[in-house]
Amino acid sequence: MTFTIVFLIAFIASFGLRHWLSQRQIRYVAKHRDAVPAEFAEKVTLAEHQKAADYTIAKLRLGIIENGVSAIILIGFTLLGGLQILNMALLQLLGEGIPQQMALLVSIVLISGVLDIPFSWYKQFHLEERFGFNRMTKKLFFSDMFKGISVGSAIGVPLLWVILSLMEKAGDLWWLWAWAVLTVFSLLMQWVFPTFIAPLFNKFQALDEGPLKTQIEALLKRCDFASQGLFVMDGSKRSAHGNAFFAGMGKAKRIVFFDTLIEKLNPGEVEAVLAHELGHYKCNHIRKRLLVSFALSFAMFALLGWISTKVWFYTDLGVMPNLNGYNGGLALALFMLVSPVFSFFFTPLSSLASRKHEYEADGFAAEKSSAKDLVTALVKLYQDNASTLTPDPIYTAFYSSHPPAPLRIANLQRFSS
Ligand SMILES: [Zn+2]
Numbered sequence: 001m002t003f004t005i006v007f008l009i010a011f012i013a014s015f016g017l018r019h020w021l022s023q024r025q026i027r028y029v030a031k032h033r034d035a036v037p038a039e040f041a042e043k044v045t046l047a048e049h050q051k052a053a054d055y056t057i058a059k060l061r062l063g064i065i066e067n068g069v070s071a072i073i074l075i076g077f078t079l080l081g082g083l084q085i086l087n088m089a090l091l092q093l094l095g096e097g098i099p100q101q102m103a104l105l106v107s108i109v110l111i112s113g114v115l116d117i118p119f120s121w122y123k124q125f126h127l128e129e130r131f132g133f134n135r136m137t138k139k140l141f142f143s144d145m146f147k148g149i150s151v152g153s154a155i156g157v158p159l160l161w162v163i164l165s166l167m168e169k170a171g172d173l174w175w176l177w178a179w180a181v182l183t184v185f186s187l188l189m190q191w192v193f194p195t196f197i198a199p200l201f202n203k204f205q206a207l208d209e210g211p212l213k214t215q216i217e218a219l220l221k222r223c224d225f226a227s228q229g230l231f232v233m234d235g236s237k238r239s240a241h242g243n244a245f246f247a248g249m250g251k252a253k254r255i256v257f258f259d260t261l262i263e264k265l266n267p268g269e270v271e272a273v274l275a276h277e278l279g280h281y282k283c284n285h286i287r288k289r290l291l292v293s294f295a296l297s298f299a300m301f302a303l304l305g306w307i308s309t310k311v312w313f314y315t316d317l318g319v320m321p322n323l324n325g326y327n328g329g330l331a332l333a334l335f336m337l338v339s340p341v342f343s344f345f346f347t348p349l350s351s352l353a354s355r356k357h358e359y360e361a362d363g364f365a366a367e368k369s370s371a372k373d374l375v376t377a378l379v380k381l382y383q384d385n386a387s388t389l390t391p392d393p394i395y396t397a398f399y400s401s402h403p404p405a406p407l408r409i410a411n412l413q414r415f416s417s
Contacts (some may be wrong), residue, residue, distance in 0.1 A: 101329025279364025
C-alpha cells in the first residue's frame with residue numbers, strides 16, 4: 001500500500017507540474033504576443049513574432065492533451081490492472097518463460113506506439129502544415145513508420161532477449177551485466193547509427209566544392225578538428241526546420257548539415273553555426289553527456305536490481321508477480337512505465353547543465369569564428385523555426401536545453417563589441 005501512495009503522489013505532482021508549466025508558458029507567450037521585444041525590433045517583424053507565438057501555443061496545447069492521454073495510459077496499465085490482464089492473457093497463451101516476457105514488453109511498446117500515431121499524424125499534417133513547416137508526404141509518414149518498426153525490432157528484440165536472459169540466469173548481479181551490455185551497445189550505436197541506420201531515412205551527399213566548403217575546411221583546421229567528411233542531408237523532405245549536427249565518435253565522426261540550413265544561411269553564418277557545434281565537441285560536452293548517461297543508467301539498473309526482488313513493487317502497482325521466481329519482463333515493464341514519473345523532477349538539472357554548455361559552445365564559436373555571424377544566424381533560425389522570443393522564465397528554467405534567445409544573443413554581443 002505504501003508504494004501505491006508514494007507513486008500516486010509523484011504521479012499527481014508530475015502531471016500537475018507539467019500542466020501548470022505549459023499553462024504558464026501559454027499565458028506568458030500570449031501576453032507578449034502584441035509587441036516584438038525591443039532588442040529584436042529591427043530584425044523581426046510583428047507578423048513573424050505573432051506567428052512564433054501562435055505556433056508555440058499550438059504546440060503547447062497539443063502537449064497538454066498528450067500529457068492527459070499518457071496519464072490515463074499509465075494509470076490504465078498499472079493501478080487499473082491493464083498490465084495484469086495482459087500478463088495473464090499472455091501466460092495462458094505462451095506459458096512461463098522468456099518468450100512470454102518478451103511478448104509482454106513488445107505488446108506494451110506496440111500499444112503505446114499505436115496510441116501515439118494520431119498525435120504524430122496531427123502534429124505533422126495539421127499543426128506543422130498550418131504553419132507552413134510540413135514537407136512530408138503521407139506516403140513518407142508510413143514508410144518512416146514501417147522502417148522505424150523494422151529497424152527497432154531488428155535491434156531491440158535481440159537486445160531485449162539478452163537482457164531478459166541475464167535477468168533469469170546471471171544471479172543477483174544480473175543488473176550489472178545488463179548495464180554493461182547496454183553500455184557497450186550504446187557505444188556501438190554511435191558508429192552503427194550514422195553509418196547504417198540514418199542512410200535508410202535520408203540521403204547524405206558530400207558537400208559540393210566551392211566557397212562554403214573552403215571556408216569550413218579552414219575553420220576545421222583552425223579548430224584542429226579531423227572529420228570523416230562533410231555531408232548535406234535532405235532534411236527538407238520532412239520539414240522546413242533547419243539544423244546542423246555531428247554524428248559519430250572517434251574516427252567515425254561526420255559533420256552533417258541539413259539542406260534547409262544551407263539554403264537559409266550565408267556561408268559566414270553556416271561557419272558560425274558549425275563552430276558552435278565544434279565547441280560542444282572541443283569543450284568535451286559530448287563525452288560528458290555520454291558519461292553522465294552511463295552513470296545514470298548504472299543507478300537505474302542498480303535500483304531495478306533491488307526493487308525487482310520486492311513483492312510490493314508489483315502488488316502496489318496493480319500486478320501479481322510469479323511468487324516462485326522469475327519476473328524479469330514484468331519488472332522491466334513496470335519500471336519502464338513508472339520511472340519517468342519520478343525522474344521528471346530532475347529535468348531542471350539536466351536543462352541547467354545543457355544551458356551552461358550552450359553558453360560555452362557560443363563562447364567557442366565567438367573565438368574561432370564570428371559572434372556577429374552567429375547572432376544573425378540565430379535570429380534567422382529563430383524566425384524560420386518560429387521559436388518564441390518571449391518564453392516564461394520558470395518554464396525555461398525547467399525545460400529549456402538552450403538559453404532564451406535574448407539572453408543568448410546578449411551574451412554573444414559581449415564578444416563582438
Ligand atoms: Zn548547442
